[in-house]
Amino acid sequence: MNWGTTGKPDAAAGKPRRFVFVLLDNFTLLCFAAAVESLRIANRMADETLYDWVLAGEGGEAVSCSAGATFNVDIDLEELRRDDVVMICGGIFVQEATTKKVLNWLRREARRGLTVGGLCTAAYTVAKAGLLDGKRATIHWENHDSFLEEFEEVNLTKSVFVIDGNRMTTAGGTSSIDLMLKIIAEDHGEKLANAVADQLIYSTIRTDQDTQRLSVPTRIGVRHPKLSQVIQMMEGNIEEPISPSVLAKDVGMSTRQLERLFRRYLNRSPKRYYMELRLQKARNLLMQTDMTVINVALACGFASPSHFSKCYRSHYNTTPYRERGAQSARLSF
Structure with a gap:
């Protein structure tokens, strides 16, 4: 089925847009899985490879999520393609998982112009690298207070997700779905994004104007x-x-x-x-x-x-x- 495109270079050329998911130690499985599944379903509904992805981790070693499952990564923290989208996947104890090697690599890739996102608590990692200074961002509500104390230069919101230029952050949980649906809609149109939401049994798509906590x-x-x-x-x-x-x-x-x-x-x-x-x-x-x-x-x-x-x-x-x-x-x- 032809879902249309937004005219973006990758979409127009038929070149898959690649996401590099960087798994930090004790990352949250739900946030990561929700993001990847959204991309997978977009490919399935379009009957073509619109997106592909690789898993990265420090040292190229296997990484465990907070639920105890272990994932083998595809690549170390190496130089990426300029059109890659970096998604840092955080979870509990994100401060300890944010190592000097991760920060130095992240700063280097950002200087090369790559789009960088932080899922769940990984907004901390992106901010620690200095990549959110002067930008709007969000983080899981449980980490909101500590983030405010440490990163005064960041305009922290309580939104479900935030896209500010080439920086993206989410609040955790199922907010990865909302972010990915937004990206899919911008890349290939609302119809495809809605089709993906239907497959996920996701009946209420949230925007960056929605807040993360219950009333x-x-x-x-x-x-x-x-x-x-x-x-x-x-x-x-x-x-x-x-x-x-x-x-x-x-x-x-x-x-x-x-x-x-x-x-x-x-x-x-x-x-x-x-x-x-x-x-x-x-x-x-x-x-x-x-x-x-x-x-x-x-x-x-x-x-x-x-x-x-x-x-x-x-x-x-x-x-x-x-x-x-x-x-x-x-x-x-």
């Missing part, structure tokens, strides 16, 4: 507009927490009414819920960054390290210092 009502399982509004305000003001009385006033109710609302729907006080949000962010920063415990405390709205440590221990049954030490031990193992 507050869906996430907490409660549809109460004022409660949702207060929680959004809490989530947006972690470093400088807002008092329950001010929160209540801003949504047009009394502090007592706000207390009853939280007790009824979430079985906790507004103060307790807010504290849990702040401690969750603190734990993410401790696990994902090299920030000092004092700076983590300040970033999460705690005026003193002792109060932070006391609250953290009460909630997680360990101190921030021990949490940091346990994380280091896991990584060294």
Whole structure:
């Protein structure tokens, strides 16, 4: 079937567009598989090879994903063709998987003009190489806070995926499908992209205007507009927490009414819920960054390290210092 083209050189010439998937240690299988399957199905639906791909890895060695499966790669980190698209596949412990060799190779290929993308947490790798400075990007919501602390030059969004010039990033999970459908549509038209989505049983194609997290009502399982509004305000003001009385006033109710609302729907006080949000962010920063415990405390709205440590221990049954030490031990193992 003739799906049409956008007139791009590769599409017009019938030359397959090649993707180089660079597998980092502990990469997320879903993000990688979703991207490759989208390309494979595009080839199948078009009945011709529109895309091909190779797997690359540091040293040319086999790489294991976070689910435990091991993949043999096709090539080492070698010089690529100028029209290749590099897709870095990240996952858990992406900081440790982002080695000097990977960064140096990535910078070199970028200087040669290659398009570079980061799937899931690999936006960290692309940013660490300095390739996202001054550009829009996204990353999995769990890594959002730590990314903001480390890469101030990047305009980080909460979008499902972002394409900014010759840089691409995704938020993880099934967002690889959305990115690939966007690429397929631009290369060969919307009809083919929609056909691929149908084959994937993917009924809602998201754009770069869609955000990655569920709405507050869906996430907490409660549809109460004022409660949702207060929680959004809490989530947006972690470093400088807002008092329950001010929160209540801003949504047009009394502090007592706000207390009853939280007790009824979430079985906790507004103060307790807010504290849990702040401690969750603190734990993410401790696990994902090299920030000092004092700076983590300040970033999460705690005026003193002792109060932070006391609250953290009460909630997680360990101190921030021990949490940091346990994380280091896991990584060294």
